[in-house]
Amino acid sequence: MKQFSLQLSSIKHTAPDGIEMGVMNNGTPYLGARGLAALCGVAPSVIITLVKDWQAELRFKPRGQAIERLILEQGGDPSELYVPITIEGKTYHAINDTNCMAILEYYAFDSQTPSEQAQKNYRNLAKLTLRTFIYERTGYNPSDSLPDYWKTFHERITLNELPSGYFSVFSEIANLVISSIRGGMPFDHETMPDISVGIAWSKHWTDNNLESKHGGRCKFKHIFPEDFPQKDPMAWIYPVEALGEFRLWMDNIYISEKFGKYLNNKVKKGVLTNVDILALVQAVQPVRLN
Structure with missing residues (x-):
């Protein structure tokens, strides 16, 4: 954990509509715990507890096992869910995009009480990802369509x-x-x-x-x-x-x-x-x- 915290830092951090997000110095996009909680439709404490207690306890419980499976299916590394970063003296839990999508998918479809907010946001982000995938594979640039x-x-x-x-x-x-x-x-x-x-x-x-x-x-x-x-x-x-x-x-x-x-x-x-x-x-x- 210390190795990652020393190597990675945020080069861009913002909070549009109250959703904390940014980009690491290695190009990895991330959400803050509060930002991810807003997408999932759960209290910030739920996500903060999940990522902080991940290794000690929650990874081995049914919720953690389900989230780990989703992370692995998306090609991610479930060993750590977040990187601690400091912005203007305040510490944030930076959760990379792969882990965010896995956690969002869990709260949208796999939890005991699926969140309608999580379902809506997951579908919207999935559409965006598919659109980006098709654009990249076809070499299409949206600005090319500008008359x-x-x-x-x-x-x-x-x-x-x-x-x-x-x-x-x-x-x-x-x-x-x-x-x-x-x-x-x-x-x-x-x-x-x-x-x-x-x-x-x-x-x-x-x-x-x-x-x-x-x-x-x-x-x-x-x-x-x-x-x-x-x-x-x-x-x-x-x-x-x-x-x-x-x-x-x-x-x-x-x-x-x-x-x-x-x-x-x-x-x-x-x-x-x-x-x-x-x-x-x-x-x-x-x-x-x-």
Whole structure:
């Protein structure tokens, strides 16, 4: 026991939703006794007593024999159930993932009074483990399924920081872009609603002499991803004093009157296919309070 306690330590310890967990310096994930008790639906003292008295007594009783069998079936080592670790002066019982699943399985199905909480958590974790197994065996990475449109949006956001005191059309139409992508609109070098919004807002700005009301706008370089044909043009950025007016214009004029026309024009050019324009326009309409 002393050999393990000297060699192993926690490099990551946290307690989301009150469930103590972490990762050892050898990569082994673990739960604290209280965290495992929460999953099993039993009092913390039950798990603490189990792991502390394991070698002295409980390993050789029916409960211990059942748990040892489950550990061995999962390829684990039942000689010790936990490793003592110290985090900020407090000692925890770190129970590795194999032992945790064996103990959870016992309280879910093999104990004299099976715990519904343990059954629920065991099934959820078993599904997660199977999913991870299939992902690993097939070489599937969940991030691979992320549509390129989301990656493009994220890249364009991170590429374009603005000077203090100004906003850009692109930075302010994030909700429109996100709702549109969810509604089936592509977001790439051919479909960029920020250009449409920028042209319309610029015309509204000059037609209504908003500079006299809010202060001057200026040009600032807008950077596109490297694989875009656009070559980082200078785009208008506007004083933040005009932000409220821009948002009202977006809600009451652009989204209501112009966005549908922009999408229909893309359909005519063959850029948008299999997109329900009416549903998409409806999906991006702002929520209005009565």
